[in-house]
Amino acid sequence: AQTVTQSQPEMSVQEAETVTLSCTYDTSENNYYLFWYKQPPSRQMILVIRQEAYKQQNATENRFSVNFQKAAKSFSLKISDSQLGDTAMYFCAFVNYGGSQGNLIFGKGTKLSVKP
Amino acid sequence: NAGVTQTPKFQVLKTGQSMTLQCAQDMNHNSMYWYRQDPGMGLRLIYYSASEGTTDKGEVPNGYNVSRLNKREFSLRLESAAPSQTSVYFCASSDFDRGRGTFYEQYFGPGTRLTVT
Numbered sequence: 395a396q397t398v399t400q401s402q403p404e405m406s407v408q409e410a411e412t413v414t415l416s417c418t419y420d421t422s423e424n425n426y427y428l429f430w431y432k433q434p435p436s437r438q439m440i441l442v443i444r445q446e447a448y449k450q451q452n453a454t455e456n457r458f459s460v461n462f463q464k465a466a467k468s469f470s471l472k473i474s475d476s477q478l479g480d481t482a483m484y485f486c487a488f489v490n491y492g493g494s495q496g497n498l499i500f501g502k503g504t505k506l507s508v509k510p
Numbered sequence: 511n512a513g514v515t516q517t518p519k520f521q522v523l524k525t526g527q528s529m530t531l532q533c534a535q536d537m538n539h540n541s542m543y544w545y546r547q548d549p550g551m552g553l554r555l556i557y558y559s560a561s562e563g564t565t566d567k568g569e570v571p572n573g574y575n576v577s578r579l580n581k582r583e584f585s586l587r588l589e590s591a592a593p594s595q596t597s598v599y600f601c602a603s604s605d606f607d608r609g610r611g612t613f614y615e616q617y618f619g620p621g622t623r624l625t626v627t
Contacts, residue, residue, distance in 0.1 A: 436620075485552060498555075498616060
């Protein structure tokens with residue numbers, strides 16, 4: 395079974411500090427993509443960052459970066475210089491492109507609160 | 511570009527009523543998806559359509575039907591609503607080419623909050 399586990403249901407961080415959200419996944423495939431999506435109170439799903447499994451270099455997008463450990467099947471998200479607007483649910487997800495039709499497998503999410 | 515649009519945004523149904531959730535995308539994507547989001551459960555796939563004219567079941571298809579009307583539109587129908595179908599429903603689309611091993615991000619609609627009483 396393909397699964398995604400986010401072990402931190404809720405986290406909080408002070409504004410301007412750094413926080414890391416954890417994600418582990420389980421798949422027998424070798425080729426896949428990993429994503430972090432953000433869902434603010436507006437409910438809109440917003441892509442934060444993506445990582446191709448064949449790339450060893452960790453992806454970065456401005457204040458957001460990942461630590462991708464393929465052998466450990468770990469994909470954590472680091473948010474630097476946290477801002478109030480980062481308050482949201484964060485979902486880790488992956489998709490196999492070998493045997494699937496492109497549907498995402500989601501974790502249950504981590505609720506992040508950024509405090510002033 | 512409007513991206514992915516969904517109607518309605520909110521709906522309240524009584525048990526046994528039927529309704530159709532509409533979804534349209536203007537990005538010329540081949541693949542479209544319907545997910546439901548329940549508290550503490552993340553998003554789960556209900557049905558998907560890899561291309562125009564094809565549909566397949568996802569993880570939680572019971573109680574739902576879908577229609578890929580054309581490349582742009584993918585509707586989700588509840589024939590006889592049940593309280594267990596109270597949820598937030600998301601439509602998404604993407605370009606996915608298994609032959610070339612390429613996958614592009616899924617774009618999501620704003621969601622429909624459905625309550626069945």
